[in-house]
Amino acid sequence: MHSGIVESFFLIFSGAALLATAALFTRQPLLVAYIAIGCVLGPHGLAWVADPAVLNEISQIGIIFLLFLVGLDLQPSKLKNMVGATTLVALLSSAVFFACGAGLMLAFGFSTTDSLIVGIACTFSSTIIGIKLLPTTVLHHRHIGELVVSLLLVQDLIAILVLIMMTGLQDDPEQVIFSVGRVLAALPLLAGGAFVAVRFVVLPLIHRFDAFHEFIFLAAIGWCLGVATAAQYLGLSFEIGAFIAGVALATSPISQYIAESLRPLRDFFLVLFFFSAGAAIDMWLLMDVLFPTLLLAVVLVAVKPMVFRALLGWRGEPSNVAWETGVRLGQASEFSLLVAYLATSLALISEEASHILQGATVLTFLLSTYLVIFRYPSPIAVSEHLRRD
Numbered sequence: 001m002h003s004g005i006v007e008s009f010f011l012i013f014s015g016a017a018l019l020a021t022a023a024l025f026t027r028q029p030l031l032v033a034y035i036a037i038g039c040v041l042g043p044h045g046l047a048w049v050a051d052p053a054v055l056n057e058i059s060q061i062g063i064i065f066l067l068f069l070v071g072l073d074l075q076p077s078k079l080k081n082m083v084g085a086t087t088l089v090a091l092l093s094s095a096v097f098f099a100c101g102a103g104l105m106l107a108f109g110f111s112t113t114d115s116l117i118v119g120i121a122c123t124f125s126s127t128i129i130g131i132k133l134l135p136t137t138v139l140h141h142r143h144i145g146e147l148v149v150s151l152l153l154v155q156d157l158i159a160i161l162v163l164i165m166m167t168g169l170q171d172d173p174e175q176v177i178f179s180v181g182r183v184l185a186a187l188p189l190l191a192g193g194a195f196v197a198v199r200f201v202v203l204p205l206i207h208r209f210d211a212f213h214e215f216i217f218l219a220a221i222g223w224c225l226g227v228a229t230a231a232q233y234l235g236l237s238f239e240i241g242a243f244i245a246g247v248a249l250a251t252s253p254i255s256q257y258i259a260e261s262l263r264p265l266r267d268f269f270l271v272l273f274f275f276s277a278g279a280a281i282d283m284w285l286l287m288d289v290l291f292p293t294l295l296l297a298v299v300l301v302a303v304k305p306m307v308f309r310a311l312l313g314w315r316g317e318p319s320n321v322a323w324e325t326g327v328r329l330g331q332a333s334e335f336s337l338l339v340a341y342l343a344t345s346l347a348l349i350s351e352e353a354s355h356i357l358q359g360a361t362v363l364t365f366l367l368s369t370y371l372v373i374f375r376y377p378s379p380i381a382v383s384e385h386l387r388r389d
Contacts, residue, residue: 008049011041012275029369030380031132034271035362038278049279062269063128063334064242065262068224070131070149071246072255076195086147089311090154094123096307100299105353108292114353117343121357122300124159124333127152127239128273129365133328133378147312147325153243157187159335160237166342186234190241194227194248203252210254213261220258221265223249277337277362285351286359293356297332297363301371304330324376331368332361 019033041048102119106112130148160183202223209215224245231241249255286293308326313319340357343349349357372378 008051011048012037013271015041016271016275029373031129031274031369032366034274035278035366038275039281039283040278042275042279042281044279044282044284049275060238060269060273062266062271062273064224064228064238065266065269066128066131067239067243068228068246069259069262069266071243071248072250072259076247076250085315086150087154089308089315090151090158093304093307093311094155094158097123097300097304100303101296104292104296104299105356110353111350114349117339117349118296118353118357120162121336121339121361122296122332124155124335125152125304125329126331126333126365126368127156128270128334129331129368130328132270133369133372133376133380135377135379144321144324144328147317147321148328151308151325151329153240155333156237156240156335159333159338160235160240163335163338163342166339166346166348183235186231186236187240190227190231190234190236191244191248193230194244198223198248198252202249203254206252206254216254216258217261220249220262224262273334274365277334277365280337280358281362282355285355289352289356289359293359293363296356296360297367300332300360300364301330301367327368327371327375330371331364336361 015037016034019037020030022028023030023033039045043050098119100119101122102115105115105118110118130152134145134148202219206216206219224242227245227248228238228241231244232238246255249258305323305326308329309319309322312322312325317325337358340349340354340361344351344354373380374383
């Protein structure tokens with residue numbers, strides 16, 4: 001069944017509303033409803049929304065706004081200190097998660113290449129899940145929120161370098177080295193340019209026309225998407241560019257007004273992201289590799305909190321803070337899905353291994369969400385005493 005964009009939106013949001021109602025009555029997290037409707041309506045289900053690739057591109061805007069809003073809540077000086085303190089933890093934990101993913105795939109008899117790619121994909125935690133489940137006006141200003149965000153930022157930079165190197169496997173090795181060097185040089189260049197532009201262009205314009213709320217809204221969206229696009233051209237990612245755009249504005253009091261204005265727009269696009277994640281799963285093929293998929297998901301959800309707990313404790317963090325941070329980061333990442341898609345398009349990974357990775361990633365989204373919303377404060381907690389926003 002072919003659906004235009006209007007029909008697709010009708011099916012997605014009407015279906016999501018129905019399943020969300022059932023989820024709330026049964027005290028389930030709303031993210032489950034969004035992913036489930038993707039499985040039902042997507043190309044591997046009823047195929048009523050048969051081109052989720054288009055919606056996946058649209059849903060990326062939700063990730064961009066999410067990172068922009070996170071940046072608006074973080075002061076640059078505090079962010080610099082936190083990223084420096086968590087870099088070693090991010091690198092060491094990534095090595096452990098890589099070993100878990102690659103070792104499990106080798107144990108099931110997959111090739112070395114399959115195992116290496118799955119291992120790499122397992123090293124990252126989800127920026128979307130991690131930040132979506134943070135109380136936006138509370139934990140971002142507390143130590144746990146700072147730990148989660150800084151660890152995710154280091155992981156995101158590692159993921160970008162990994163994707164560049166994977167893409168460059170068919171190119172000249174010198175070109176790969178050049179691309180990696182360009183990324184490392186582009187990050188401080190983009191950040192410096194963003195802070196200069198905010199100080200001498202963006203804030204003066206906002207202060208000049210602050211009586212027109214519509215202008216502030218448009219200027220914020222334009223600034224966010226502009227810096228995100230510049231980051232993409234420089235070899236970084238839309239997400240990192242959006243985060244830098246937010247941090248550059250965080251020193252201004254107007255940042256909190258912008259954050260409140262954009263939150264509904266962010267949630268609209270994030271529904272599309274979770275729908276796309278569910279639509280990508282071929283349940284029939286997944287049944288053929290169900291056991292390794294389940295085992296990989298359970299291993300990641302079990303091991304990641306323990307590793308972060310140990311490493312953060314080693315760095316001097318209190319036990320309860322280290323453990324909660326680990327639980328909030330106890331899943332695979334949207335970058336894991338990107339690694340699977342890219343490796344498949346380059347014929348670097350078998351179809352079975354790709355579906356194990358995709359299925360396990362979506363399962364970790366669900367399992368990790370359950371662990372967080374029933375134990376810690378979050379905006380979508382089922383229990384009223386844990387619901388914070």
